[in-house]
Every structure is written in C-alpha cells, then in structure tokens.
Amino acid sequence: MTLQLSNFPHDYVWPDDDLSVIPDWVYTDQAIYEREVERIFHGPTWNYVALEAEIASAGDFIRSNVGPTPVVVTRAADGSIHAFENRCAHRASEFCRELTGSAQEFICPYHQWTYDLQGNLIGVPFRRGMAGKGGMPADFKMQDHGLRKLNVTTHRGVVFASYADDMESFPDYLGPEVLREFEATFDGRKLRLLGHYRHSLPGNWKLYHENLKDPYHATLLHTFLVTFGLLVVGNRSLMLADKSGRHGVMASAKSDAKTLSGDAKKEMRSYKEGLTLHEPRFMDFIEEFDSPWSVTMATIWPNLIVQREMNTLGVRQIVPSGPHEFIMKWTMFGFEGDDEAMTRHRLRQGNLMGPAGFLGLEDNEAIKFVQDGMQRVPNGKHLVKLDPKQTGSADTLISEAAIRAMYKHWREAMGL
C-alpha cells in the first residue's frame, strides 16, 4: 500500500477560484507574509503613520511603522512633514529609540552619522580621515546617502506615508463613499490627544480587517453591543466597501434593544434580558457628528482603523511582525473645545474598546482563537459564504460580502 501524499500546501493556488473559501496559508505562511510586506505595505498603498497633533511643532518627531518597517515621522523647521526609515544609511542601526520627542537633528549613536529633520545626511565624522589616512573615498557624496525617504500626504490632520512615489491622491485612494465617512469623524475640529494603548495580538494582521468587515460577529459575540442596542439585527446599519474592495466602513445607528422582536432575541444568545448598568452615562451617545450613524468603524487599507464608537474616538495602527502576530497601536483623541465633562465622557466610554474593553478584549480573544484553530490542522480552509449574491457593500448585517471583496483585492495585489 502506498501512502498518498497530498500536494504541497504551498502551491498557492486559491481553491476553485472561489472567494467564499479562504485557504489557511493566506494567514499562516511566511512566504506569503514576506510578499505582503513587499507588495502591499511597501507597495502602492497609503499607510497611516501619525496624527499631525502628535508632531505639532517644528522639530517634533514620532516613531512609527510602515508594515513592520520602523520609520520616523518629523515636522521640519518650515512646518513640512517627513517620513523616513529608522535605519542609519551607514550600518543599518535603528538610531531613533524614543517613542516621541523633539530634536534639531538625528545622530546615530553608533558612529555619529547625522541627519536633518528631512532625512538628509549632513555629517560623517572623520569623513576626510586623519593626517591623510583613512576616511571615506574621495567620491563619497553625502546627498547620495540620506535615509530612505517615503512619500507623505496628510488629510484632515492624519498623516500617511508610501514607498510608492506615484501614488494617487488620498481622496482618490479612499473613494468618495469611504472618504465621506473618514471626513465625518475628522470633521475639521483640531484633535486633542488623550493617550495610547499598545498590544500584541497572536494572529494574522488581516483577521483584524476581517473582524471589522464582518458585521455578523458583532451581533453575536458582543453582549454589550447587543444588550444595549448599539448593534443588533434590525438596527439601521450598513457595511460599506469601496470600489476596490480594500477599504470598508461598518456603520450602525443605535436603537433601543427593548424593541427587539422575540425571534431576534432567540437567535442572539448574547442578548441578556435585564442586564443594567450602575453607570448608565457610560452608554450615552452625545450627538456631535454630521452623520446618520452613531458608530462607524472604518478599515483603511492596509494598516488603519478609524474608530468612532459613539463618543470614544481613536485610530488603530496595524504593525505586522510575521504571519502569526501583529501589534496594534491605538491613539485615542477628542477635540479642542471639549469641556471637562465631554473628555470624561469619552474616557468612560473608552471602557468599550482597547485591550481591556468590553468589546475589544472579546475581539482580541476571537482573533487568537482563529489563529490557534489554523495552526494545528494542515491544509485547512475557511468559509465566508454569507450573503452570496454580493461582493462588497451589504445592507444586511448577516453578510460576509465585504470580506470577499477584500480578498478579491488582495489576490490582485499579491498576484495570486
């Protein structure tokens, strides 16, 4: 009897060319991950790197990432914003170690090569050697050895960088519908920073996008959303995808859960009748946006989530560190002009989100469970079949059409 070996799993052929079945190697394979860094994060994409409010004055800088790659984002003396790799042109040392700060120039601590705030090399010690000995070759030109600079754009106070020099404008990149939701959150008021969360997640970075293109889970996993009427079947809601399929916005309007039908409650085991809050202000929605939605979660390809969960606001930056892990950096904010009561309301409501949030911690755990589930079963596949006639936007929560649209785009970008 001969042992039948399956084909190598890494032939990277999408099963039956069918978007409603996703193979596990999309999430677990090192070569796929490396190609994602090259073709997506370092490819023709606008990557979130900072908020302008974090580098408000000339000389301010912040460490950030484009994909896994460390970069520094600066504001130069003329007010312009720059992004460059945090890697010395000499011996590759990651020279900037502070999370954020203010500087006149950057000096690599190893051999003191010095760069200006735009990433130009402006100093090499002993460049001409000493007493006619040593030093750089005579034809060494400092202008050829600056830091790797990235293309930078900003929109409504949000800073993006790209390895591609011929990028479309940011509004064109988002498309009109996703741009409208982006601008509903970043409505022109100046941002006031409230702080960060940082955490690592033991899962593939794309699962975070998928989680926010999956309104189905929101009605089932999250007791808090359901019981307090934030997002339940029957709410006015929309799962929006842009034309390319890469961006999305999950939007919903808060309703009173008491109006839920008995049938809907039965389907949702997470609905808890009689759960009440000692501090009901926690779930208040104070109207402040020109939008029909009380909640929008925008997934901006490839590394940004814009959270407008009623009045708790933040951006989440995805920093992948391999196929099985990524880091999330959250920057929470309010607006200048918020009074003390509004700031405290945002902070109280922040208990919904982040690594200890009533919703956030459940999402993190669910993503870990998915990655765990993939790792010990060879050649596995996932199902994303809900709402089969659509690929892209959906007007029902019981849909995975936006996930399929994302993979349509992903396959094109990856050439798979």
Add this chain to the structure above:
Amino acid sequence: MLDSPKPIVHDRRIEALLLHRDLDEFNSAYAAALDEQRVADWAEMFTDDAFYVVISRENADRNMPVGLIYCENKGMLLDRANAMKTEMFAPRYLRHIIGSPQVLGEELNGDIRARANYVVVQVLFDRPEAKLHQVGVYYDKFRRVGDGIKLAERRCVYDNLLVDNALCLPV
C-alpha cells in the same frame, strides 16, 4: 503606694507599623479576590466615590488620561464585575503579587497616600509558561471606613507598554 494609670504612649513607630500592617493585609485580600476571580468582592473594596484606572506609564508620564480600564465610581467597577460574567475570553489563572506598601503621606481629608509595586502573572491552560502579564505600581489613597479601610483611589501604572493581547480581568 497606689498604682498610677499607665500613660498612653503615642509611639509614631508603632502607629506606622500598625498602618503598614493594615495596608499589607488589605493588599493581600485584594490580590486574593482577583486571583480567585471574585470580581464583585474586588469592587466592594473601593469607596462609592472611588477612582480606579489601569494606565500605561507612557500615558501617565505625559499627563494623558486614557486607561485600559477607567472607572470614576464604584458603580463602574460593579458594571465591570457584572460584565465579566458574560465576557468571552479563554479561561485562565492569574496571580497578583503585591510588594510591601510604602506610606507616602496623608491628605487633608485623612486619606492615606501609599504606593506598592505589583506584578500579575497569567497562565493559559494550553501553554507551559506563566507569563508576566503586568508589571507596575499602585498609587493609592486609602480611607478608613468603620473598622476597616477601603480604596478611594487606585491608579495602576504599568511599565509593560505592549500588553499581551487582552487584559481580561482587573489589575
């Protein structure tokens, strides 16, 4: 000769020792409540107007108020305790280890200011290691209530900026 009543000795060192013992006992009971995941009992160790926050050292140092958990009164602690009954997360064991408290002073209203280092170790059931989940400092205000003491404020300032996935239970 008649015995004269012994004068009451106010020895500051003995008072300090007794206070230190009270805080130490309190922190032991606090750790036990959380280790045993009796979150409602944990909430009852605070005054009604208590402030509780778990905040990164990064935010605390920059006067940024965002916390992983941010509670402005005991009601919010009780809400979290209730939520823990329905929250979805993998089962786990946690161990809170609290260092010896240091009394820092007294507020005008009599609250006692103190601090103590802490570590929280987490064990998931399918991994051999006990992972250091949190390491930080409690900055506290204790208040005498009846026979005992309660927390009027506990600010948990953690050093491990990059949290391991999720903080499922209080610190």
